[in-house]
Amino acid sequence: MLRLGVNIDHVATLRNARGTPWPDPMRAAELAQAAGADGITAHLREDRRHIRDEDIDTLMARLTLPLNFEMAATPEMQAIALRHRPHAVCIVPEKREERTTEGGLDVAGQEEALAAFIAPLREAGCRVSLFIGHQPEQIRASARVGAAVVELHTGAYCDLDTEGRHDERDAELQALQQGARLAADLGLEVHAGHGLTFGTVGPIAAIPQLAELNIGHFLIGESVFLGLDGAIREMRRRMDMARA
Ligand code: PXP
Numbered sequence: 001m002l003r004l005g006v007n008i009d010h011v012a013t014l015r016n017a018r019g020t021p022w023p024d025p026m027r028a029a030e031l032a033q034a035a036g037a038d039g040i041t042a043h044l045r046e047d048r049r050h051i052r053d054e055d056i057d058t059l060m061a062r063l064t065l066p067l068n069f070e071m072a073a074t075p076e077m078q079a080i081a082l083r084h085r086p087h088a089v090c091i092v093p094e095k096r097e098e099r100t101t102e103g104g105l106d107v108a109g110q111e112e113a114l115a116a117f118i119a120p121l122r123e124a125g126c127r128v129s130l131f132i133g134h135q136p137e138q139i140r141a142s143a144r145v146g147a148a149v150v151e152l153h154t155g156a157y158c159d160l161d162t163e164g165r166h167d168e169r170d171a172e173l174q175a176l177q178q179g180a181r182l183a184a185d186l187g188l189e190v191h192a193g194h195g196l197t198f199g200t201v202g203p204i205a206a207i208p209q210l211a212e213l214n215i216g217h218f219l220i221g222e223s224v225f226l227g228l229d230g231a232i233r234e235m236r237r238r239m240d241m242a243r244a
Pocket of ligand 1: 007009043070090092100101131151192193194195196213214216217218
């Protein structure tokens with residue numbers, strides 16, 4: 001079965017907009033679990049724009065689902081991950097000026113440094129995942145540096161769909177399909193995420209090698225209309241339909 005990881009970052013975005021304790025990301029994680037989420041994802045950014053250190057403390061203390069801790073490859077984040085030892089650590093590229101994670105990690109361009117960065121996380125028992133594009137050289141490099149998982153960036157696919165550029169979108173989907181096949185052939189577990197909506201999840205969920213999707217912004221936005229429970233259940237239904 002294709003797992004659904006619910007990213008709760010933007011519950012924290014909404015909370016931080018007012019400086020109140022609500023809405024509470026931990027409460028969202030519990031609701032997501034009740035709605036059928038298989039895991040919770042949270043990205044502690046360097047600038048703490050949404051998830052904060054205390055949120056990670058709370059999630060680690062109270063969450064019974066696996067936590068996928070997203071972070072940049074910095075010494076500060078590595079120390080936090082080693083202190084908490086979450087189920088999974090997903091390493092993402094991070095730029096202060098970006099609105100969201102814009103591209104995949106350049107694994108091929110920093111193989112040695114990433115292998116050294118990943119080693120203690122693996123030794124601590126974390127499943128290390130690398131958030132990358134579908135380029136074969138990035139997938140091959142991910143296998144070489146010792147990652148257990150690659151998460152393929154679906155942002156470009158979703159943007160091309162929104163912009164109505166359907167030929168380019170279909171070419172991007174094909175590249176994601178080929179990337180998933182290559183990653184699985186190399187023994188990597190394959191995940192995907194970024195930008196997914198009710199409209200775009202189907203063709204991605206149908207990629208047979210995928211084990212997990214991580215979805216956040218759309219689900220939190222849609223929960224204004226459907227409730228978080230309703231939004232997650234509808235996403236789950238569409239994922240299952242694509243696999244049927
Ligand atoms: N996967 C990764 C690695 C991410 O960085 C993000 C965004 O934080 C997501 C999935 C979820 O993307 P979205 O919020 O657009 O669904």
